[in-house]
Amino acid sequence: MTLAASLRAELQSVAPDLLDEPAAAEYYGQVAESAARAHGVKSDLPLRVAVAATLLEWAITAHGEAPDVDAGTLLMADLRLALAAEIAAEVREPRVQAALSRAIMEMAVGIAEQPLGLATDPRPVLAELVGASAAIVGQGM
Amino acid sequence: MSIVAALRSSTVDPLEGMVEAELTRLLDQDPASVRLPMEELVAAGGKRLRPLMTMLSAQLGPAYDPRRAASLAAVLELIHSATLVHDDLVDGSAERRGRPTVGASLGPRMAIAVGDYYFARSAGILAELADDAVTLTVMRNVREVCRAQVLETNVRGASGLDQDVYMEIASGKTAALLVAACVGGAQLAGAPAAVHEALRAYATGVGLAFQMVDDVIDFEAGGTGKPVGQDLRAGVWSLPVIVAAEDPSVGARLARMLESPTGLGDAIDLVRGSGALGRVRHRAEALAQEAARSLDAVPTGDARTRLIGLAELAAGRRS
Numbered sequence: 087m088t089l090a091a092s093l094r095a096e097l098q099s100v101a102p103d104l105l106d107e108p109a110a111a112e113y114y115g116q117v118a119e120s121a122a123r124a125h126g127v128k129s130d131l132p133l134r135v136a137v138a139a140t141l142l143e144w145a146i147t148a149h150g151e152a153p154d155v156d157a158g159t160l161l162m163a164d165l166r167l168a169l170a171a172e173i174a175a176e177v178r179e180p181r182v183q184a185a186l187s188r189a190i191m192e193m194a195v196g197i198a199e200q201p202l203g204l205a206t207d208p209r210p211v212l213a214e215l216v217g218a219s220a221a222i223v224g225q226g227m
Numbered sequence: 228m229s230i231v232a233a234l235r236s237s238t239v240d241p242l243e244g245m246v247e248a249e250l251t252r253l254l255d256q257d258p259a260s261v262r263l264p265m266e267e268l269v270a271a272g273g274k275r276l277r278p279l280m281t282m283l284s285a286q287l288g289p290a291y292d293p294r295r296a297a298s299l300a301a302v303l304e305l306i307h308s309a310t311l312v313h314d315d316l317v318d319g320s321a322e323r324r325g326r327p328t329v330g331a332s333l334g335p336r337m338a339i340a341v342g343d344y345y346f347a348r349s350a351g352i353l354a355e356l357a358d359d360a361v362t363l364t365v366m367r368n369v370r371e372v373c374r375a376q377v378l379e380t381n382v383r384g385a386s387g388l389d390q391d392v393y394m395e396i397a398s399g400k401t402a403a404l405l406v407a408a409c410v411g412g413a414q415l416a417g418a419p420a421a422v423h424e425a426l427r428a429y430a431t432g433v434g435l436a437f438q439m440v441d442d443v444i445d446f447e448a449g450g451t452g453k454p455v456g457q458d459l460r461a462g463v464w465s466l467p468v469i470v471a472a473e474d475p476s477v478g479a480r481l482a483r484m485l486e487s488p489t490g491l492g493d494a495i496d497l498v499r500g501s502g503a504l505g506r507v508r509h510r511a512e513a514l515a516q517e518a519a520r521s522l523d524a525v526p527t528g529d530a531r532t533r534l535i536g537l538a539e540l541a542a543g544r545r546s
Contacts, residue, residue, distance in 0.1 A: 146343075149339045149340075152336045152338075153335040155335070157317040157380055158377070158380055158381070160313065160316070160317060160339065161313070161317060161373065162377060164310075164313060164346075164373045164376065165370065165373035167343065167346060167347075167373075168346075168370040168373045171346075171347075171350050171366045172363075172366040172369075174350070174366075175353075175359070175362040175366040175367075176363065178359040180355070180357040180359075180362075181354070183350060183351075183353065183362060184354035186350065187347045187348065187350040187351030188347075188351065190343060190346070190350070191347045191351070194261065194340045194341075194343035194347060195258055195260065195261060195340070195344065197336055197339060197340040197343070198261050198337055198340035198341070199260050
């Protein structure tokens, strides 16, 4: 199974609605695939972080739409932030968890300090997270 | 005596002082845009139940390190505070701990950003602690908190909620973070698996009892300074309502009252007069006693004694 196919299977189990608009999953899948290749990573860590990034993009984008976000969407975004952090915890690599934490904090400050609209496109921040995670694992091999 | 007063007057002040110092140290490092609202919320008080449980549980392990335990305790308090900021926004609450909520004073964008930032900040502090088991325990329980919040919102306004759904929501919404505090604290200090499991049972029981008493206080005049029956006004079927409605004659009258645009006050009076509040309090006390008994499996000593005291306070409080 390719990494992209694995990613879709993972998402099917935690957030199947995200597969209705697969652009984010495909994007982070590609980032993970090339990062894994660049750093010689054979484990599924880049895949796991790509799933987390897909969840985070949905969550941060939903939160960034405030005040036009309903209670159900706000709480679903919270749940997906928590799921992403749980995935990062499952990879048992504190440097990956720290990178995920920094990515969310950066995006949250963006929401706080921009009066209208999301401050930045979350993709560069999250792509950096996926790439950095692969590099961390690659260095440890 | 309120739980806050009881906690403050007990002999745990040194532990509380360590947690407060750690919270101050951590908050000092954050950008002002998110730090100031969180500082205000943290400074306004709160029971500090989760940090205290973390510190006491950590004392049950052979590798107890007060500094690391205080960091974990601060994480639990920050996560709890972050969830409160989002909860208040979802509920449209204007006040928390006698002060304007973040959402009310700074708007929804800031409330969302502050909650997200401090959830992520907590994940970062956990990463610095570098204990995989603790991180997993905390994050799995945070996910349970969020899952319960989604479930509660989905069933809000639905009449005829049953006890199974109530228990599922209370287990996630209230008990899960107490489990994270107790089990995480014990894991951080290297306590054996039997102690983790005893603390998991203890924290689950205390959390459920705490939520049940909260629900009862909501129906008791003067308990919180808020309008009586606030949950029912918000469309939430808390345990006293569910228990009252289990009597078919009360349930039918309750359903009619709640269908009427002017029936809410009568519905609240009906629940208060049904005996349900006493039955729920009795059940909370039984749960707290069971929670205390589950600590038979942990070493005797000051920490265990204080944890047992917390269970009694959680079930016996009046405000």
